[in-house]
Amino acid sequence: MAGESQNWVLMVTAQTPTNIAVIKYWGKRDETLILPVNDSISVTLDPSHLCTTTTVAVSPSFQKDRMWLNGKEIALSGGRFQSCLRELRKRACDVEDKKKGIKISKEDWSKLHLHIASYNNFPTAAGLASSAAGLACLVYSIGKLMNVKEDESQLSAIARQGSGSACRSLFGGFVKWIMGKEEDGSDSLAVQLADEKHWDDLVIIIAVVSSRQKETSSTSGMRESVETSLLLQHRAKEIVPKRILQMEEAIRNRDFASFSRLTCTDSNQFHAVCLDTWPPIFYMNDTSHRIISIIEKWNRSEESPQVAYTFDAGPNAVLIARNRQTAALLLQRLLYYFPPTSGDLDSYIIGDKSITKDAGINGIQDVEALPPPPEIKDNIPSQKFKGDVNYFICTRPGRGPVLLSDESQALLNSENGLPK
Numbered sequence: 001m002a003g004e005s006q007n008w009v010l011m012v013t014a015q016t017p018t019n020i021a022v023i024k025y026w027g028k029r030d031e032t033l034i035l036p037v038n039d040s041i042s043v044t045l046d047p048s049h050l051c052t053t054t055t056v057a058v059s060p061s062f063q064k065d066r067m068w069l070n071g072k073e074i075a076l077s078g079g080r081f082q083s084c085l086r087e088l089r090k091r092a093c094d095v096e097d098k099k100k101g102i103k104i105s106k107e108d109w110s111k112l113h114l115h116i117a118s119y120n121n122f123p124t125a126a127g128l129a130s131s132a133a134g135l136a137c138l139v140y141s142i143g144k145l146m147n148v149k150e151d152e153s154q155l156s157a158i159a160r161q162g163s164g165s166a167c168r169s170l171f172g173g174f175v176k177w178i179m180g181k182e183e184d185g186s187d188s189l190a191v192q193l194a195d196e197k198h199w200d201d202l203v204i205i206i207a208v209v210s211s212r213q214k215e216t217s218s219t220s221g222m223r224e225s226v227e228t229s230l231l232l233q234h235r236a237k238e239i240v241p242k243r244i245l246q247m248e249e250a251i252r253n254r255d256f257a258s259f260s261r262l263t264c265t266d267s268n269q270f271h272a273v274c275l276d277t278w279p280p281i282f283y284m285n286d287t288s289h290r291i292i293s294i295i296e297k298w299n300r301s302e303e304s305p306q307v308a309y310t311f312d313a314g315p316n317a318v319l320i321a322r323n324r325q326t327a328a329l330l331l332q333r334l335l336y337y338f339p340p341t342s343g344d345l346d347s348y349i350i351g352d353k354s355i356t357k358d359a360g361i362n363g364i365q366d367v368e369a370l371p372p373p374p375e376i377k378d379n380i381p382s383q384k385f386k387g388d389v390n391y392f393i394c395t396r397p398g399r400g401p402v403l404l405s406d407e408s409q410a411l412l413n414s415e416n417g418l419p420k
Helices: 079-091 130-145 152-159 164-170 218-228 230-252 256-276 286-301 324-337 354-358 364-368
Strands: 010-017 019-023 028-030 040-044 051-059 066-069 072-074 095-097 102-104 113-120 174-177 190-194 203-208 307-310 317-321 349-351 391-395
Touching: 010 130, 010 164, 019 164, 019 230, 019 256, 019 307, 028 218, 040 164, 040 230, 051 130, 079 130, 079 152, 113 130, 130 152, 130 164, 152 164, 152 190, 164 174, 164 190, 174 230, 190 230, 203 324, 218 256, 230 256, 256 307, 256 317, 286 307, 286 317, 286 324, 317 324, 324 354, 324 391
Parallel strands: 066 113, 349 391
Antiparallel strands: 010 051, 019 040, 040 174, 051 113, 066 072, 095 102, 174 190, 203 317, 203 391, 307 317
């Protein structure tokens, strides 16, 4: 291990998006390797609105592996993290930084410790796939630091061992996680079906109903469903294989009517599996159900579906509008039913704020002046639910992970490898 002194620090910073499954992953056939009972398909969300940024640093002066999440140090004793690290160290290659005079041989990596700092720009563990973005970013950034030669699909098989849906965050656009057949999980990995430019009409609005941590974690929820839900067995064997083919075709042809039907029915069936679990699991709440009702009413009043909805293991609604014009109409409806509790629209609608302008919303007075949606029969004033939504995130399908070369974006100090 060559270096002018033992005090050098070598760092890499990366940014990785989160993803939302439109055909759900729920249930493992192998808990340790995280092998799913069915294939799944997701849409990667624009990392400028929802992402994890991770800096990894290596130095001979580090005494042990350490990690900070959103500024707080967390324990790294977890088996899942250790699995990812073990797999990456196995594949590490020689690294040389001529400018800093640093040379690390592949054998050195087993003796060196890492410092990792990670930051999510959205609530952690609230059903917005924060673990997916986090683990994908961890694997991607460490892979770059260690000069791992594997491609994104092979890296996804490592990320999968940290968090199942993390494997889908190693690509942008539309991604399929192939469940695989092998017992060692070598063929359970992610592939890109289409990039984010393939269907760039789509606009996504997320209603953050709760940013609290959920009562039943996905890990324990899945385990209970696999053990007790007969519907899960039927879904994995009979229903999902057909839906996967139909969803691939809908994405290929940019067929929104089919995409919407499949997305909504698969989300509803996933939550039906949760109810079919013993004891039953409730991830959605009254606000989630209200949002479904609003979308269903609107879709039925039009000749073809305008918006698809999907809910992961939490109450937050991910609403996918067929185009920008529809997204503006969707935002009007959401603000009509769920107006902000204060006049501060700036923190109530985050992400791509230009959709607010398209919807003709420039201030709280425009929200108050919104008429009832035309699908409300006889224009009977309907109930409003102020305070039931925390905030909205406007976004779109986005790209996969990238390295950030600007050192000012690093989360660790380049002198000592500690958080800035």
